[in-house]
Amino acid sequence: MEAKASQNAGRVMDGPTNPMVTPLLTDLYQFTMAYAYWKAGKHNERAVFDLYFRKNPFGGEFTVFAGLEECIKLIANFKLTEEEVSFIHKSLPGSCEEGFLNYLREIDCSDVEVYAISEGTVVFPKVPLLRLEGPVAVVQLLETPVLNLVNFASLVTTNAARHRLVAGRPKMLFEFGLRRAQGPDGAIGASKYCYIGGFDATSNVAAGRLFGIPLRGTHSHAFVSSFMSPDEILERSLCSSDGSNTCEDFVTLVHSWLSKIQWLKSLGGIFGETNQSELAAFISYALAFPNNFLALVDTYDVIRSGVPNFCAVALALSDLGYRAVGIRLDSGDLAYLSSEARKIFHTIEKELGVPGFGKMIITASNDLNEETLDALRKQGHEVDCFGIGTYLVTCYAQAALGCVFKLVEINNQPRIKLSEDVSKVSIPCKKRCYRLYGKEGYSLVDIMTGENEPCPKVGERILCRHPFSESKRAYVVPKRVEELLKCYWPGKSGKVREELPALQDIRDHCIKQLEQMRPDHIRRLNPTPYKVQSNDSNGVGGASLT
Numbered sequence: 001m002e003a004k005a006s007q008n009a010g011r012v013m014d015g016p017t018n019p020m021v022t023p024l025l026t027d028l029y030q031f032t033m034a035y036a037y038w039k040a041g042k043h044n045e046r047a048v049f050d051l052y053f054r055k056n057p058f059g060g061e062f063t064v065f066a067g068l069e070e071c072i073k074l075i076a077n078f079k080l081t082e083e084e085v086s087f088i089h090k091s092l093p094g095s096c097e098e099g100f101l102n103y104l105r106e107i108d109c110s111d112v113e114v115y116a117i118s119e120g121t122v123v124f125p126k127v128p129l130l131r132l133e134g135p136v137a138v139v140q141l142l143e144t145p146v147l148n149l150v151n152f153a154s155l156v157t158t159n160a161a162r163h164r165l166v167a168g169r170p171k172m173l174f175e176f177g178l179r180r181a182q183g184p185d186g187a188i189g190a191s192k193y194c195y196i197g198g199f200d201a202t203s204n205v206a207a208g209r210l211f212g213i214p215l216r217g218t219h220s221h222a223f224v225s226s227f228m229s230p231d232e233i234l235e236r237s238l239c240s241s242d243g244s245n246t247c248e249d250f251v252t253l254v255h256s257w258l259s260k261i262q263w264l265k266s267l268g269g270i271f272g273e274t275n276q277s278e279l280a281a282f283i284s285y286a287l288a289f290p291n292n293f294l295a296l297v298d299t300y301d302v303i304r305s306g307v308p309n310f311c312a313v314a315l316a317l318s319d320l321g322y323r324a325v326g327i328r329l330d331s332g333d334l335a336y337l338s339s340e341a342r343k344i345f346h347t348i349e350k351e352l353g354v355p356g357f358g359k360m361i362i363t364a365s366n367d368l369n370e371e372t373l374d375a376l377r378k379q380g381h382e383v384d385c386f387g388i389g390t391y392l393v394t395c396y397a398q399a400a401l402g403c404v405f406k407l408v409e410i411n412n413q414p415r416i417k418l419s420e421d422v423s424k425v426s427i428p429c430k431k432r433c434y435r436l437y438g439k440e441g442y443s444l445v446d447i448m449t450g451e452n453e454p455c456p457k458v459g460e461r462i463l464c465r466h467p468f469s470e471s472k473r474a475y476v477v478p479k480r481v482e483e484l485l486k487c488y489w490p491g492k493s494g495k496v497r498e499e500l501p502a503l504q505d506i507r508d509h510c511i512k513q514l515e516q517m518r519p520d521h522i523r524r525l526n527p528t529p530y531k532v533q534s535n536d537s538n539g540v541g542g543a544s545l546t
């Protein structure tokens with residue numbers, strides 16, 4: 001065990017994704033406190049801090065924890081450069097002794113221990129997501145960057161998970177937020193964490209390269225409106241998909257299909273002359289990507305122009321052995337338009353005998369959010385994929401998660417932060433945290449115990465009580481007990497360090513966690529609060545949880 005621990009601790013780890021994440025990415029008062037600790041000879045006192053939040057976001061009763069990997073990468077690489085030390089020197093109020101600068105030159109996180117809940121886990125208020133233990137001055141310097149790395153990551157992952165829950169599992173979800181995100185880091189972070197929260201892909205090419213997230217894109221309005229007429233298309237030939245023949249005039253082939261569907265009885269003359277500049281754009285795009293033809297159909301009129309133009313191009317492609325992908329709708333009533341488009345696709349499949357035409361993929365976008373996804377689901381729609389930007393990545397419905405970082409123990413002495421507001425009182429002591437599962441497989445309660453208290457055991461009755469309300473207590477007989485806080489950075493403790501999982505594994509873990517939640521905790525309307533309690537060692541009676 002010792003050998004493995006030192007091997008892990010010695011492994012070189014990449015720095016944080018964003019090179020701006022350095023020891024200077026902290027509040028000034030962390031450095032002034034560090035100086036004052038040092039001056040008082042207290043800087044090496046051993047402190048324990050908990051990072052937790054007080055209230056679930058978005059009016060819900062769950063949160064998904066994210067940002068751990070970036071925290072560990074910061075901690076693993078925490079070292080001030082000479083230039084940074086001299087900047088701190090200049091920035092501290094008044095004079096600062098040379099000895100402190102030497103101290104700053106030497107510090108790193110080799111004596112810090114980090115325990116954390118696994119990234120992608122569903123978590124609840126008050127339970128520590130991270131527990132940092134180490135020399136007080138060093139751990140204080142970590143407070144701000146660690147909060148910064150966890151707060152938005154967990155908020156946007158939770159937002160993505162909520163969008164996933166309301167859209168339903170079979171739907172594809174694409175994150176399209178780069179243009180609207182809070183700057184480059186907000187965008188890259190949103191792409192990474194929306195993927196963890198259950199999105200299938202991103203339009204953000206940089207995030208695709210950095211994290212290996214699948215990239216997806218559709219078709220733009222500018223491309224459609226950049227064309228005037230099919231006469232602009234000079235190179236009109238297209239080779240069949242198997243290379244066996246070439247259609248010399250693909251434009252004429254498309255026109256012949258357009259007239260055929262125009263007069264299809266079962267379409268009831270729903271369209272006459274379609275927009276020819278739009279048709280030109282579709283043909284041109286099909287010539288560029290015959291295997292991936294997808295058209296944005298709402299530039300002029302979805303039902304009278306966009307969809308018929310798309311169908312004509314898709315049918316011409318089908319003659320040459322290609323299968324079109326589908327359409328994107330970006331305005332109007334998405335429930336109505338997707339259903340009408342689907343009817344047309346089915347009619348063409350049936351009337352013209354083109355197998356699979358009814359299954360064209362319909363993508364929808366345009367200011368989508370949880371509410372609109374919910375409304376669409378209730379109305380009924382035929383959308384297969386949703387492209388979601390602004391509301392998702394900016395976390396429009398809630399600006400911040402509000403994680404805090406509180407001192408709970410110093411030199412083995414418990415510490416508490418009091419407040420008039422009971423929900424703001426910190427819970428003292430170095431803790432262990434457990435999730436207790438009932439006989440149906442759902443988790444029943446998270447409990448926090450003192451570090452040296454006995455751990456809950458399967459099949460044994462445990463009395464759990466609300467941390468601040470004496471009367472709220474219940475017995476639990478767990479069928480399974482899971483310890484939540486694991487060692488992700490052992491410091492000098494010699495403990496084995498948990499490996500940081502691959503992004504894909506974090507995503508799988510998150511999806512599985514949400515599938516295992518009792519449905520009433522994750523429903524949108526009036527969800528049931530999940531219980532977070534502490535262990536009751538004095539054994540007074542209570543109700544039972546099963």
Ligand SMILES: Nc1ncnc2c1ncn2[C@@H]1O[C@H](COP(=O)(O)OP(=O)(O)OP(=O)(O)O)[C@@H](O)[C@H]1O
Binds near residue numbers: 331368
């Ligand atoms: N069936 C529906 N039920 C509820 N909301 C919908 C439905 N269809 C679309 N929406 C949402 O309604 C809003 C419509 O936006 P808006 O009023 O700007 O119209 P628009 O279709 O974008 O118009 P424009 O043609 O000017 O772009 C969007 O937020 C969209 O997601």
Ligand SMILES: O=P(O)(O)OC[C@H]1O[C@H](OP(=O)(O)OP(=O)(O)O)[C@H](O)[C@@H]1O
Binds near residue numbers: 179180366367388
């Ligand atoms: O609507 P969001 O959820 O933010 O998703 C991304 C949007 O970005 C694009 O258009 P853009 O918003 O740039 O232009 P538009 O509003 O005119 O469609 C795209 O067509 C989507 O509508």
Ligand SMILES: O=C(O)c1cccnc1
Binds near residue numbers: 176177216218219
């Ligand atoms: O690929 C798309 O359709 C896309 C990408 C980003 C924003 N809006 C749309």
Ligand SMILES: [Mg+2]
Binds near residue numbers: 366367
């Ligand atoms: Mg828009």
